[in-house]
Amino acid sequence: EVQLVESGGGVVQPGGSLRLSCAASGFRFSNYEMNWVRQTPGKGLEWVSYISSGDNTIYYADSVKGRFTISRDDAQNSLYLQMNSLRADDTAIYYCARERADGEGDYWGQGTRVTVSS
């Protein structure tokens, strides 16, 4: 069974940092592209970042570029999101999502909540 479990969320002050993790199981993690997607309270979905399998091609949303860093450890079956210089508008539930070869996200974790507040 495919499972994605996010962790690392919490409450942080503006300007602070957090590192989110996503533990994958039930599939060959190294074969899949992965994404982070966030959802603000009561609002819609916003794609945050992508990392490919193999060559580690990376993309970011403009809203997080220069502040967030996506990475993966295939030996640990884990995906990460290092978030620096956090702002109030980064407050959201952060999901990791597996992406199939054509690009659709077929499995999502249950999310981890990040609150940026003083």
Added chain:
Amino acid sequence: AIWMTQSPSLISASTGDRVTINCRVSQGIAGYLAWYQQKPGKAPELLIYAASTLQSGVPSRFSGSGSGTDFTLTITSLQSADFATYYCQQYYNFPRTFGQGTKVEFK
């Protein structure tokens, strides 16, 4: 970035109704479109990919159509489990973008 416009934002419907949700895209994306269902407090779940292909395990009352810039999600004979919010997403290029969502509520 590619803009996604879903309509309507809210549908009030009853069980057994036919429901149609539209997704208009700001530029052609061929068939690189997915539909997701999200229930309160849960992660989105993939319903349809490649505009019209049903994800494994999804009931056949769900269907998708369209290509290019106009896409539709149809639910024939709405069931109680279908009251949720639905999102379209393009995966033609980066940044991936989502529609703003359509909430299907009980009338």
